[in-house]
Amino acid sequence: MPDFKHYAPPATGKPISLQDGKLNVPDHPIIPFIEGDGTGPDIWRASQRVFDAAVEKAYGGKRKIAWYEVYAGEKAFNKYNEWLPEDTLKALTEYIVSIKGPLTTPVGGGIRSLNVALRQELDLYVCLRPVRYFQGVPSPVRHPEQVDMVIFRENSEDIYAGVEWAEGTPEVKKVIDFLQKEMGVKKIRFPETSGIGIKPVSREGTERLVRAAINYAIQHNRKSVTLVHKGNIMKFTEGAFKNWGYELAEREFRDQAFTWVEYDRIKEAQGTDAANKAQADAQAAGKIIVKDVIADAFLQQILTRPAEYDVIATLNLNGDYVSDALAAQVGGIGIAPGANINYVSGHAVFEATHGTAPKYAGLDKVNPGSVILSGVMMLEHLGWQEAADLITSAIEKSIEQKVVTYDFARLMEGATEVKCSEFGDQIIKNM
Ligand SMILES: NC(=O)C1=CN([C@@H]2O[C@H](COP(=O)(O)OP(=O)(O)OC[C@H]3O[C@@H](n4cnc5c(N)ncnc54)[C@H](OP(=O)(O)O)[C@@H]3O)[C@@H](O)[C@H]2O)C=CC1
Numbered sequence: 001m002p003d004f005k006h007y008a009p010p011a012t013g014k015p016i017s018l019q020d021g022k023l024n025v026p027d028h029p030i031i032p033f034i035e036g037d038g039t040g041p042d043i044w045r046a047s048q049r050v051f052d053a054a055v056e057k058a059y060g061g062k063r064k065i066a067w068y069e070v071y072a073g074e075k076a077f078n079k080y081n082e083w084l085p086e087d088t089l090k091a092l093t094e095y096i097v098s099i100k101g102p103l104t105t106p107v108g109g110g111i112r113s114l115n116v117a118l119r120q121e122l123d124l125y126v127c128l129r130p131v132r133y134f135q136g137v138p139s140p141v142r143h144p145e146q147v148d149m150v151i152f153r154e155n156s157e158d159i160y161a162g163v164e165w166a167e168g169t170p171e172v173k174k175v176i177d178f179l180q181k182e183m184g185v186k187k188i189r190f191p192e193t194s195g196i197g198i199k200p201v202s203r204e205g206t207e208r209l210v211r212a213a214i215n216y217a218i219q220h221n222r223k224s225v226t227l228v229h230k231g232n233i234m235k236f237t238e239g240a241f242k243n244w245g246y247e248l249a250e251r252e253f254r255d256q257a258f259t260w261v262e263y264d265r266i267k268e269a270q271g272t273d274a275a276n277k278a279q280a281d282a283q284a285a286g287k288i289i290v291k292d293v294i295a296d297a298f299l300q301q302i303l304t305r306p307a308e309y310d311v312i313a314t315l316n317l318n319g320d321y322v323s324d325a326l327a328a329q330v331g332g333i334g335i336a337p338g339a340n341i342n343y344v345s346g347h348a349v350f351e352a353t354h355g356t357a358p359k360y361a362g363l364d365k366v367n368p369g370s371v372i373l374s375g376v377m378m379l380e381h382l383g384w385q386e387a388a389d390l391i392t393s394a395i396e397k398s399i400e401q402k403v404v405t406y407d408f409a410r411l412m413e414g415a416t417e418v419k420c421s422e423f424g425d426q427i428i429k430n431m
Pocket residue numbers: 039101102103104105106115333334351352353354355356357358366367368369370407
Protein backbone atom coordinates (compact mmCIF):
# COMPACT_ATOMS: atom_id res chain seq x y z
CA MET A 1 0.00 0.00 0.00
CA PRO A 2 1.38 3.47 -0.83
CA ASP A 3 2.18 5.92 1.90
CA PHE A 4 -0.83 8.23 2.22
CA LYS A 5 -0.09 11.60 3.77
CA HIS A 6 -3.53 12.95 4.68
CA TYR A 7 -6.21 10.32 4.16
CA ALA A 8 -5.84 6.55 4.36
CA PRO A 9 -8.14 3.83 2.94
CA PRO A 10 -10.75 2.13 5.13
CA ALA A 11 -9.33 -0.78 7.13
CA THR A 12 -12.32 -2.98 6.31
CA GLY A 13 -11.86 -3.29 2.53
CA LYS A 14 -9.50 -5.06 0.16
CA PRO A 15 -7.92 -3.67 -3.01
CA ILE A 16 -9.08 -4.61 -6.48
CA SER A 17 -6.18 -6.03 -8.50
CA LEU A 18 -5.46 -6.79 -12.11
CA GLN A 19 -4.50 -10.37 -13.05
CA ASP A 20 -3.72 -11.39 -16.62
CA GLY A 21 -5.53 -8.32 -17.88
CA LYS A 22 -8.66 -9.11 -15.83
CA LEU A 23 -9.97 -7.40 -12.72
CA ASN A 24 -9.85 -9.43 -9.54
CA VAL A 25 -12.63 -8.00 -7.38
CA PRO A 26 -12.85 -8.97 -3.69
CA ASP A 27 -16.22 -9.03 -1.91
CA HIS A 28 -15.36 -5.84 -0.03
CA PRO A 29 -13.47 -3.77 -2.63
CA ILE A 30 -11.99 -0.43 -1.67
CA ILE A 31 -13.42 2.12 -4.08
CA PRO A 32 -12.18 5.71 -3.90
CA PHE A 33 -14.69 8.44 -4.63
CA ILE A 34 -14.48 12.19 -5.17
CA GLU A 35 -17.66 13.93 -4.14
CA GLY A 36 -17.19 16.84 -6.57
CA ASP A 37 -17.94 20.56 -6.53
CA GLY A 38 -21.21 22.49 -6.91
CA THR A 39 -24.07 20.01 -7.02
CA GLY A 40 -21.57 17.15 -6.51
CA PRO A 41 -22.18 16.65 -2.75
CA ASP A 42 -26.00 16.49 -3.15
CA ILE A 43 -25.68 14.06 -6.03
CA TRP A 44 -23.07 11.92 -4.32
CA ARG A 45 -25.12 11.53 -1.11
CA ALA A 46 -28.12 10.26 -3.10
CA SER A 47 -26.00 8.06 -5.35
CA GLN A 48 -23.99 6.33 -2.65
CA ARG A 49 -27.17 5.30 -0.84
CA VAL A 50 -28.52 3.84 -4.09
CA PHE A 51 -25.29 1.86 -4.76
CA ASP A 52 -25.17 0.47 -1.22
CA ALA A 53 -28.85 -0.49 -1.25
CA ALA A 54 -28.50 -2.29 -4.60
CA VAL A 55 -25.41 -4.22 -3.53
CA GLU A 56 -27.07 -5.19 -0.22
CA LYS A 57 -30.24 -6.31 -1.98
CA ALA A 58 -28.39 -8.22 -4.70
CA TYR A 59 -25.89 -10.05 -2.46
CA GLY A 60 -27.54 -10.07 1.00
CA GLY A 61 -24.49 -8.66 2.79
CA LYS A 62 -21.93 -11.00 1.17
CA ARG A 63 -20.62 -8.11 -0.91
CA LYS A 64 -20.21 -4.49 0.19
CA ILE A 65 -18.22 -1.59 -1.17
CA ALA A 66 -15.64 -0.09 1.21
CA TRP A 67 -15.94 3.55 0.13
CA TYR A 68 -12.81 5.65 0.45
CA GLU A 69 -13.30 9.39 0.19
CA VAL A 70 -10.46 11.14 -1.61
CA TYR A 71 -10.34 14.85 -2.35
CA ALA A 72 -10.04 17.05 -5.39
CA GLY A 73 -11.31 20.49 -6.34
CA GLU A 74 -12.74 22.98 -3.88
CA LYS A 75 -13.06 20.52 -0.97
CA ALA A 76 -9.39 19.53 -1.36
CA PHE A 77 -8.34 23.16 -1.61
CA ASN A 78 -10.28 24.14 1.51
CA LYS A 79 -8.96 21.21 3.52
CA TYR A 80 -5.40 20.80 2.23
CA ASN A 81 -4.69 23.92 0.19
CA GLU A 82 -4.18 21.78 -2.94
CA TRP A 83 -6.55 21.26 -5.86
CA LEU A 84 -5.41 17.72 -6.61
CA PRO A 85 -3.51 16.21 -3.67
CA GLU A 86 -0.94 13.48 -4.25
CA ASP A 87 -2.93 11.10 -1.98
CA THR A 88 -5.82 11.22 -4.45
CA LEU A 89 -3.65 10.30 -7.42
CA LYS A 90 -2.05 7.50 -5.39
CA ALA A 91 -5.47 6.17 -4.36
CA LEU A 92 -6.92 6.21 -7.87
CA THR A 93 -3.80 4.46 -9.15
CA GLU A 94 -3.59 1.86 -6.37
CA TYR A 95 -7.28 0.91 -6.20
CA ILE A 96 -7.79 0.85 -10.00
CA VAL A 97 -11.54 1.55 -10.09
CA SER A 98 -13.04 4.80 -8.77
CA ILE A 99 -15.93 7.19 -9.24
CA LYS A 100 -16.15 10.97 -9.12
CA GLY A 101 -18.57 13.86 -9.14
CA PRO A 102 -18.08 16.91 -11.36
CA LEU A 103 -15.25 19.36 -10.68
CA THR A 104 -15.25 23.09 -11.50
CA THR A 105 -12.99 24.50 -14.22
CA PRO A 106 -12.87 28.30 -14.41
CA VAL A 107 -13.23 29.76 -17.93
CA GLY A 108 -10.39 31.77 -19.42
CA GLY A 109 -7.95 31.57 -16.51
CA GLY A 110 -7.25 30.03 -13.09
CA ILE A 111 -6.59 26.32 -12.67
CA ARG A 112 -6.67 24.00 -15.66
CA SER A 113 -9.30 21.30 -15.67
CA LEU A 114 -8.86 18.83 -12.84
CA ASN A 115 -11.09 16.43 -14.75
CA VAL A 116 -8.72 16.50 -17.69
CA ALA A 117 -5.72 16.30 -15.33
CA LEU A 118 -7.06 13.06 -13.81
CA ARG A 119 -7.57 11.57 -17.27
CA GLN A 120 -4.03 12.58 -18.25
CA GLU A 121 -2.37 11.39 -15.02
CA LEU A 122 -3.91 7.91 -15.27
CA ASP A 123 -3.75 7.90 -19.08
CA LEU A 124 -7.47 7.11 -19.26
CA TYR A 125 -7.53 7.25 -23.02
CA VAL A 126 -11.17 6.32 -23.61
CA CYS A 127 -14.09 8.44 -22.48
CA LEU A 128 -16.97 6.00 -22.83
CA ARG A 129 -20.42 7.56 -22.88
CA PRO A 130 -23.38 5.34 -23.72
CA VAL A 131 -26.55 7.19 -24.71
CA ARG A 132 -29.88 5.40 -24.57
CA TYR A 133 -33.48 6.41 -24.11
CA PHE A 134 -35.50 5.67 -20.97
CA GLN A 135 -39.18 5.24 -21.79
CA GLY A 136 -41.23 8.22 -20.65
CA VAL A 137 -38.40 10.75 -20.38
CA PRO A 138 -39.41 14.05 -22.02
CA SER A 139 -37.34 14.63 -25.14
CA PRO A 140 -37.18 17.43 -27.73
CA VAL A 141 -37.33 14.97 -30.66
CA ARG A 142 -40.12 12.73 -32.00
CA HIS A 143 -38.25 9.42 -31.86
CA PRO A 144 -35.76 9.52 -29.01
CA GLU A 145 -36.03 5.72 -28.73
CA GLN A 146 -34.03 5.50 -31.97
CA VAL A 147 -30.99 6.82 -30.16
CA ASP A 148 -28.86 3.98 -28.87
CA MET A 149 -25.27 5.02 -29.31
CA VAL A 150 -22.05 4.43 -27.44
CA ILE A 151 -19.53 7.22 -27.73
CA PHE A 152 -15.81 6.42 -27.62
CA ARG A 153 -14.26 9.83 -27.18
CA GLU A 154 -10.47 10.04 -27.38
CA ASN A 155 -9.47 11.34 -23.97
CA SER A 156 -5.77 12.17 -24.03
CA GLU A 157 -5.04 14.34 -27.07
CA ASP A 158 -6.45 17.05 -29.32
CA ILE A 159 -6.91 20.72 -28.58
CA TYR A 160 -8.40 19.53 -25.27
CA ALA A 161 -4.93 18.63 -23.94
CA GLY A 162 -4.46 22.29 -23.01
CA VAL A 163 -1.29 23.12 -24.98
CA GLU A 164 -1.91 26.83 -25.43
CA TRP A 165 -0.42 30.27 -24.84
CA ALA A 166 -2.26 33.44 -23.90
CA GLU A 167 -2.41 36.55 -26.04
CA GLY A 168 0.20 39.17 -25.19
CA THR A 169 2.66 36.87 -23.40
CA PRO A 170 6.33 36.43 -24.33
CA GLU A 171 5.56 32.73 -24.88
CA VAL A 172 2.90 33.31 -27.49
CA LYS A 173 5.16 35.83 -29.23
CA LYS A 174 7.90 33.20 -29.38
CA VAL A 175 5.50 30.61 -30.85
CA ILE A 176 4.14 33.06 -33.43
CA ASP A 177 7.64 34.21 -34.37
CA PHE A 178 8.68 30.59 -34.84
CA LEU A 179 5.64 29.84 -36.98
CA GLN A 180 6.12 32.91 -39.15
CA LYS A 181 9.91 33.00 -39.45
CA GLU A 182 10.87 29.33 -39.41
CA MET A 183 7.77 27.60 -40.72
CA GLY A 184 6.72 30.20 -43.28
CA VAL A 185 3.22 30.52 -41.83
CA LYS A 186 1.37 33.48 -43.33
CA LYS A 187 -2.14 32.68 -42.25
CA ILE A 188 -2.31 34.03 -38.70
CA ARG A 189 -4.74 36.85 -39.32
CA PHE A 190 -3.95 39.04 -36.27
CA PRO A 191 -0.50 37.93 -35.02
CA GLU A 192 -0.08 40.77 -32.53
CA THR A 193 -3.25 39.89 -30.61
CA SER A 194 -3.61 36.13 -31.02
CA GLY A 195 -3.61 33.40 -28.40
CA ILE A 196 -2.37 30.08 -29.79
CA GLY A 197 -3.58 26.53 -29.09
CA ILE A 198 -1.99 23.34 -30.39
CA LYS A 199 -3.92 20.28 -31.53
CA PRO A 200 -1.83 17.13 -31.17
CA VAL A 201 -3.40 13.99 -32.68
CA SER A 202 -1.26 10.88 -33.03
CA ARG A 203 -1.44 7.55 -34.79
CA GLU A 204 -0.91 5.73 -31.47
CA GLY A 205 -3.62 7.71 -29.70
CA THR A 206 -6.05 7.15 -32.54
CA GLU A 207 -5.31 3.45 -32.84
CA ARG A 208 -5.84 2.64 -29.18
CA LEU A 209 -9.14 4.53 -29.20
CA VAL A 210 -10.47 2.96 -32.40
CA ARG A 211 -9.27 -0.49 -31.29
CA ALA A 212 -11.26 -0.10 -28.06
CA ALA A 213 -14.36 1.00 -30.00
CA ILE A 214 -14.23 -1.92 -32.44
CA ASN A 215 -13.57 -4.42 -29.66
CA TYR A 216 -16.57 -3.03 -27.79
CA ALA A 217 -18.74 -3.29 -30.91
CA ILE A 218 -17.72 -6.93 -31.39
CA GLN A 219 -18.26 -7.85 -27.74
CA HIS A 220 -21.65 -6.15 -27.55
CA ASN A 221 -23.03 -7.32 -30.91
CA ARG A 222 -23.18 -3.81 -32.28
CA LYS A 223 -23.60 -3.19 -36.00
CA SER A 224 -21.26 -0.33 -36.84
CA VAL A 225 -18.45 1.92 -35.68
CA THR A 226 -18.51 5.45 -37.12
CA LEU A 227 -15.37 7.59 -37.15
CA VAL A 228 -16.57 11.18 -36.61
CA HIS A 229 -14.06 13.83 -37.73
CA LYS A 230 -13.61 17.19 -39.41
CA GLY A 231 -10.90 15.83 -41.70
CA ASN A 232 -11.84 17.96 -44.70
CA ILE A 233 -10.57 21.04 -42.84
CA MET A 234 -8.06 19.68 -40.31
CA LYS A 235 -6.39 17.26 -42.67
CA PHE A 236 -3.36 16.15 -40.66
CA THR A 237 -5.16 15.75 -37.35
CA GLU A 238 -8.84 14.89 -37.89
CA GLY A 239 -8.28 13.63 -41.45
CA ALA A 240 -5.41 11.49 -40.21
CA PHE A 241 -7.65 10.18 -37.41
CA LYS A 242 -10.04 8.88 -40.07
CA ASN A 243 -7.26 7.31 -42.16
CA TRP A 244 -5.50 5.70 -39.20
CA GLY A 245 -8.83 4.41 -37.91
CA TYR A 246 -9.62 2.71 -41.21
CA GLU A 247 -6.09 1.32 -41.50
CA LEU A 248 -6.32 -0.17 -38.04
CA ALA A 249 -9.72 -1.73 -38.76
CA GLU A 250 -8.38 -3.35 -41.94
CA ARG A 251 -5.14 -4.53 -40.31
CA GLU A 252 -6.37 -5.83 -36.94
CA PHE A 253 -10.02 -6.70 -37.59
CA ARG A 254 -9.89 -8.16 -41.10
CA ASP A 255 -12.24 -11.02 -40.24
CA GLN A 256 -14.63 -9.08 -38.03
CA ALA A 257 -15.05 -5.75 -39.79
CA PHE A 258 -15.97 -4.38 -43.23
CA THR A 259 -14.85 -0.82 -43.91
CA TRP A 260 -16.09 1.87 -46.27
CA VAL A 261 -12.55 1.95 -47.68
CA GLU A 262 -13.07 -1.66 -48.73
CA TYR A 263 -16.48 -0.68 -50.09
CA ASP A 264 -14.85 2.02 -52.25
CA ARG A 265 -12.17 -0.41 -53.47
CA ILE A 266 -14.82 -2.90 -54.60
CA LYS A 267 -16.92 -0.15 -56.15
CA GLU A 268 -13.95 1.13 -58.12
CA ALA A 269 -13.04 -2.33 -59.38
CA GLN A 270 -16.47 -3.95 -59.81
CA GLY A 271 -19.14 -1.25 -59.56
CA THR A 272 -21.74 -0.13 -57.04
CA ASP A 273 -23.87 -3.28 -57.06
CA ALA A 274 -20.89 -5.45 -56.19
CA ALA A 275 -19.88 -3.07 -53.40
CA ASN A 276 -23.43 -2.99 -51.98
CA LYS A 277 -23.58 -6.77 -52.10
CA ALA A 278 -20.22 -7.10 -50.34
CA GLN A 279 -21.43 -4.79 -47.58
CA ALA A 280 -24.76 -6.60 -47.24
CA ASP A 281 -22.94 -9.96 -47.08
CA ALA A 282 -20.60 -8.61 -44.42
CA GLN A 283 -23.58 -7.34 -42.41
CA ALA A 284 -25.36 -10.68 -42.75
CA ALA A 285 -22.22 -12.42 -41.54
CA GLY A 286 -22.32 -10.25 -38.41
CA LYS A 287 -19.32 -8.12 -39.34
CA ILE A 288 -18.99 -4.63 -37.91
CA ILE A 289 -19.33 -1.92 -40.57
CA VAL A 290 -16.63 0.70 -40.04
CA LYS A 291 -17.64 3.98 -41.65
CA ASP A 292 -17.01 7.70 -41.23
CA VAL A 293 -18.85 10.98 -41.28
CA ILE A 294 -17.83 14.61 -41.09
CA ALA A 295 -18.66 16.09 -37.70
CA ASP A 296 -21.08 18.84 -38.80
CA ALA A 297 -23.06 16.43 -40.96
CA PHE A 298 -23.07 13.99 -38.05
CA LEU A 299 -24.66 16.58 -35.78
CA GLN A 300 -27.56 17.04 -38.18
CA GLN A 301 -27.91 13.33 -38.94
CA ILE A 302 -28.15 12.30 -35.29
CA LEU A 303 -31.30 14.43 -35.25
CA THR A 304 -32.72 13.26 -38.57
CA ARG A 305 -31.49 9.63 -38.83
CA PRO A 306 -30.21 8.51 -35.42
CA ALA A 307 -30.94 4.84 -36.10
CA GLU A 308 -28.02 4.80 -38.57
CA TYR A 309 -25.48 5.32 -35.81
CA ASP A 310 -24.32 2.86 -33.23
CA VAL A 311 -20.79 2.95 -31.76
CA ILE A 312 -19.07 6.30 -32.34
CA ALA A 313 -15.29 6.81 -32.30
CA THR A 314 -14.21 10.43 -32.28
CA LEU A 315 -11.64 12.95 -31.17
CA ASN A 316 -11.65 14.63 -27.80
CA LEU A 317 -13.37 17.94 -28.52
CA ASN A 318 -15.90 16.49 -30.98
CA GLY A 319 -16.70 13.85 -28.36
CA ASP A 320 -17.32 16.53 -25.76
CA TYR A 321 -19.84 18.35 -27.98
CA VAL A 322 -21.48 15.17 -29.27
CA SER A 323 -21.95 13.80 -25.71
CA ASP A 324 -23.99 16.78 -24.56
CA ALA A 325 -25.96 16.97 -27.83
CA LEU A 326 -26.94 13.30 -27.69
CA ALA A 327 -27.70 13.52 -23.99
CA ALA A 328 -30.14 16.36 -24.72
CA GLN A 329 -31.75 14.31 -27.47
CA VAL A 330 -32.74 11.53 -25.05
CA GLY A 331 -33.99 13.89 -22.38
CA GLY A 332 -31.05 15.69 -20.94
CA ILE A 333 -27.77 15.69 -19.21
CA GLY A 334 -29.41 14.53 -15.96
CA ILE A 335 -29.21 10.88 -17.05
CA ALA A 336 -25.99 10.85 -19.09
CA PRO A 337 -23.38 8.53 -17.57
CA GLY A 338 -19.76 7.95 -18.47
CA ALA A 339 -16.43 6.33 -17.71
CA ASN A 340 -12.80 7.20 -18.36
CA ILE A 341 -10.91 3.99 -19.03
CA ASN A 342 -7.46 2.66 -19.84
CA TYR A 343 -8.17 -0.80 -21.24
CA VAL A 344 -4.52 -1.86 -20.83
CA SER A 345 -3.82 -0.87 -17.21
CA GLY A 346 -7.43 -1.53 -16.18
CA HIS A 347 -7.75 1.90 -14.55
CA ALA A 348 -11.23 3.37 -14.73
CA VAL A 349 -12.74 6.53 -13.26
CA PHE A 350 -16.51 6.70 -13.64
CA GLU A 351 -18.13 10.12 -13.94
CA ALA A 352 -21.23 11.84 -15.29
CA THR A 353 -21.23 13.76 -18.58
CA HIS A 354 -22.55 16.93 -16.92
CA GLY A 355 -20.69 19.48 -14.85
CA THR A 356 -21.20 21.07 -11.45
CA ALA A 357 -24.38 23.03 -12.38
CA PRO A 358 -23.34 25.67 -9.79
CA LYS A 359 -26.63 27.57 -9.69
CA TYR A 360 -28.25 24.50 -8.08
CA ALA A 361 -25.43 23.79 -5.58
CA GLY A 362 -26.70 22.83 -2.13
CA LEU A 363 -30.39 22.96 -3.14
CA ASP A 364 -30.85 19.15 -3.17
CA LYS A 365 -32.53 19.68 -6.51
CA VAL A 366 -30.70 18.24 -9.52
CA ASN A 367 -31.04 14.84 -11.07
CA PRO A 368 -28.56 12.37 -9.58
CA GLY A 369 -29.28 9.98 -12.49
CA SER A 370 -26.05 10.58 -14.39
CA VAL A 371 -23.81 9.68 -11.46
CA ILE A 372 -26.11 6.79 -10.50
CA LEU A 373 -25.94 5.41 -14.05
CA SER A 374 -22.16 5.95 -14.06
CA GLY A 375 -22.21 3.76 -10.95
CA VAL A 376 -24.24 1.18 -12.86
CA MET A 377 -21.45 1.15 -15.45
CA MET A 378 -18.96 0.74 -12.61
CA LEU A 379 -20.86 -2.20 -11.09
CA GLU A 380 -20.97 -3.84 -14.54
CA HIS A 381 -17.23 -3.23 -14.88
CA LEU A 382 -16.74 -5.05 -11.54
CA GLY A 383 -18.89 -7.92 -12.78
CA TRP A 384 -21.62 -7.11 -10.25
CA GLN A 385 -24.32 -7.26 -12.90
CA GLU A 386 -27.16 -8.16 -10.50
CA ALA A 387 -26.71 -4.95 -8.51
CA ALA A 388 -26.37 -2.94 -11.72
CA ASP A 389 -29.60 -4.38 -13.13
CA LEU A 390 -31.51 -3.66 -9.93
CA ILE A 391 -30.62 0.03 -10.22
CA THR A 392 -31.41 0.28 -13.94
CA SER A 393 -34.84 -1.26 -13.60
CA ALA A 394 -35.60 0.84 -10.50
CA ILE A 395 -34.74 4.02 -12.46
CA GLU A 396 -36.95 2.86 -15.33
CA LYS A 397 -39.79 2.26 -12.87
CA SER A 398 -39.35 5.64 -11.14
CA ILE A 399 -39.54 7.44 -14.48
CA GLU A 400 -42.57 5.38 -15.47
CA GLN A 401 -44.22 6.46 -12.18
CA LYS A 402 -43.35 10.07 -13.13
CA VAL A 403 -41.59 10.61 -9.82
CA VAL A 404 -38.74 12.72 -11.11
CA THR A 405 -36.45 15.69 -10.42
CA TYR A 406 -37.09 19.23 -11.73
CA ASP A 407 -35.42 18.71 -15.11
CA PHE A 408 -37.89 16.03 -16.17
CA ALA A 409 -40.83 17.38 -14.15
CA ARG A 410 -40.80 20.71 -15.99
CA LEU A 411 -41.38 18.91 -19.29
CA MET A 412 -43.59 16.00 -18.16
CA GLU A 413 -47.34 16.20 -17.77
CA GLY A 414 -48.65 14.91 -14.44
CA ALA A 415 -45.22 14.48 -12.88
CA THR A 416 -44.45 14.57 -9.17
CA GLU A 417 -41.35 16.69 -8.73
CA VAL A 418 -39.00 15.38 -6.06
CA LYS A 419 -35.66 16.48 -4.68
CA CYS A 420 -32.35 14.92 -5.61
CA SER A 421 -32.30 12.88 -2.37
CA GLU A 422 -35.97 11.87 -2.81
CA PHE A 423 -35.28 10.59 -6.31
CA GLY A 424 -32.60 8.40 -4.71
CA ASP A 425 -35.20 7.20 -2.15
CA GLN A 426 -37.64 6.41 -4.94
CA ILE A 427 -35.05 4.32 -6.78
CA ILE A 428 -34.28 2.40 -3.60
CA LYS A 429 -38.01 1.85 -2.99
CA ASN A 430 -38.39 0.49 -6.51
CA MET A 431 -35.57 -2.07 -6.24
N1 LIG B 1 -16.47 16.06 -15.86
C1 LIG B 1 -16.68 17.16 -15.19
O1 LIG B 1 -16.41 17.23 -14.00
C2 LIG B 1 -17.27 18.34 -15.90
C3 LIG B 1 -17.13 19.57 -15.32
N2 LIG B 1 -17.68 20.66 -15.92
C4 LIG B 1 -17.53 21.94 -15.20
O2 LIG B 1 -18.77 22.24 -14.55
C5 LIG B 1 -18.92 23.67 -14.43
C6 LIG B 1 -20.31 24.10 -14.90
O3 LIG B 1 -20.40 23.85 -16.30
P1 LIG B 1 -21.67 24.19 -17.18
O4 LIG B 1 -21.18 24.57 -18.50
O5 LIG B 1 -22.60 25.06 -16.43
O6 LIG B 1 -22.35 22.77 -17.44
P2 LIG B 1 -23.19 21.84 -16.46
O7 LIG B 1 -23.29 20.52 -17.12
O8 LIG B 1 -22.67 21.86 -15.09
O9 LIG B 1 -24.64 22.52 -16.41
C7 LIG B 1 -25.32 23.01 -17.53
C8 LIG B 1 -26.82 22.78 -17.37
O10 LIG B 1 -27.09 21.40 -17.51
C9 LIG B 1 -28.16 21.02 -16.67
N3 LIG B 1 -27.66 20.06 -15.68
C10 LIG B 1 -26.39 19.81 -15.30
N4 LIG B 1 -26.33 18.86 -14.40
C11 LIG B 1 -27.60 18.46 -14.19
C12 LIG B 1 -28.20 17.49 -13.35
N5 LIG B 1 -27.48 16.72 -12.54
N6 LIG B 1 -29.55 17.35 -13.40
C13 LIG B 1 -30.29 18.11 -14.20
N7 LIG B 1 -29.79 19.04 -15.01
C14 LIG B 1 -28.46 19.22 -15.01
C15 LIG B 1 -28.66 22.31 -16.02
O11 LIG B 1 -29.64 22.81 -16.95
P3 LIG B 1 -30.82 23.85 -16.65
O12 LIG B 1 -30.16 25.17 -16.49
O13 LIG B 1 -31.64 23.76 -17.89
O14 LIG B 1 -31.57 23.40 -15.44
C16 LIG B 1 -27.42 23.13 -16.02
O15 LIG B 1 -27.66 24.51 -15.90
C17 LIG B 1 -17.78 24.29 -15.24
O16 LIG B 1 -16.78 24.65 -14.32
C18 LIG B 1 -17.30 23.15 -16.12
O17 LIG B 1 -15.97 23.29 -16.47
C19 LIG B 1 -18.42 20.56 -17.07
C20 LIG B 1 -18.60 19.36 -17.67
C21 LIG B 1 -17.99 18.14 -17.16
